[in-house]
Amino acid sequence: MSELFRPLTLRGVTLPNRVWVAPMCQYSSVDGVPTDWHLVHLGGLARGGAGLVIAEATAVTPEGRISPRDAGIWTDEQAAAYRRINAFITEQGSVPGIQLAHAGRKASAYVPWQGRGSVPVAEGGWPTVGPSPVAFAGYATPAELSVDEIAVIVRQWSEAAVRAVAAGFRVVEVHAAHGYLLHEFLSPVSNRRGDGYGGDLVGRSRLLVEVVDVVRAALPDEVALFVRVSATDWVPGGLDVDEVAEVARVLAGHGVDLVDVSSGGNAAEQHITPEPGYQVPFARAIREHSGLPVGAVGLITEPRHAQKILAEGSADAVLLGRALLREPTWPQRAAAELGADLPWPPQYATARR
Numbered sequence: 001m002s003e004l005f006r007p008l009t010l011r012g013v014t015l016p017n018r019v020w021v022a023p024m025c026q027y028s029s030v031d032g033v034p035t036d037w038h039l040v041h042l043g044g045l046a047r048g049g050a051g052l053v054i055a056e057a058t059a060v061t062p063e064g065r066i067s068p069r070d071a072g073i074w075t076d077e078q079a080a081a082y083r084r085i086n087a088f089i090t091e092q093g094s095v096p097g098i099q100l101a102h103a104g105r106k107a108s109a110y111v112p113w114q115g116r117g118s119v120p121v122a123e124g125g126w127p128t129v130g131p132s133p134v135a136f137a138g139y140a141t142p143a144e145l146s147v148d149e150i151a152v153i154v155r156q157w158s159e160a161a162v163r164a165v166a167a168g169f170r171v172v173e174v175h176a177a178h179g180y181l182l183h184e185f186l187s188p189v190s191n192r193r194g195d196g197y198g199g200d201l202v203g204r205s206r207l208l209v210e211v212v213d214v215v216r217a218a219l220p221d222e223v224a225l226f227v228r229v230s231a232t233d234w235v236p237g238g239l240d241v242d243e244v245a246e247v248a249r250v251l252a253g254h255g256v257d258l259v260d261v262s263s264g265g266n267a268a269e270q271h272i273t274p275e276p277g278y279q280v281p282f283a284r285a286i287r288e289h290s291g292l293p294v295g296a297v298g299l300i301t302e303p304r305h306a307q308k309i310l311a312e313g314s315a316d317a318v319l320l321g322r323a324l325l326r327e328p329t330w331p332q333r334a335a336a337e338l339g340a341d342l343p344w345p346p347q348y349a350t351a352r353r
Helices: 036-047 076-091 147-166 181-186 206-218 241-254 280-290 303-311 322-326 330-338 346-351
Strands: 008-010 013-015 019-021 052-059 095-101 171-176 224-230 258-262 294-297 317-320
Touching: 019 330, 036 052, 036 076, 052 076, 052 171, 076 095, 076 147, 095 147, 147 171, 147 206, 171 181, 171 206, 181 206, 181 241, 206 224, 206 241, 224 241, 241 280, 258 280, 280 294, 303 317, 303 330, 317 322
Parallel strands: 019 052, 019 317, 052 095, 095 171, 171 224, 224 258, 258 294, 294 317
Antiparallel strands: 008 013
């Protein structure tokens, strides 16, 4: 059997294959509530054969949204709107997942096709927060979170996890990448604190560990817990893969089931030269150091390349983003190319021959 289409069991969740949908913001929610766009978008990816469909970065609090049009799960109404979507994903044989997030200093931003930077309060934006009063280039300066305010945000993550389970998600991912709040605390680029949430790696990773602990405690044992990380800031003096690998090793003792390995997003001056699979070495390093399963993501576009990544032991699954936006049925094509048997919806069976 092709490694790409071999099932993977994490806790009580069996993923039918290892081609997974990376969380991709759609900026199409209304007051945090997902819409029919999400049903068609996420449902279509499930119909195309992906083993796991992870919904976009979903805010645990209104102030944690990247933009005013971002999805949220801080109310029961928002959670209820996901039930229909998750039921359809499950009917297609896929597993529904969600990424829980707080955008920190990069919150209150314009929808990408409408502009860049912070939305003014007068235009529907809001004041942002972060580990330190250090702005991301082109964005407003955030207010430094107090210890009491941090405790409130940790509780909000726990409450969001409870709602995620009620909504039917079977995989919950904590977003600690791409320059958002938990990544901001991890990185010396944005964390200049002098208290127990700053300084060395233990201090800078304290909030992530606290969030992981409360989310794991809120989830039934059979629900899998992922963490997405940025393995490097791509700037001198920033977060690097050795530090992130050590954080992952710690998280292995806190109930995390898989690390989803990306990179960058916390420094505007980052310098990246993307090429196919350019983040895969980070995934392998974290896998080897932590002992945890990992997902690889980043310019993985060809089935045989994806298969090679798994066969050589660099990752346990691949997550696709833009490749699936261009071709939602990529898993079905990959299965045909690799000689694997991937079920098709009976309504589309005539197209398989």
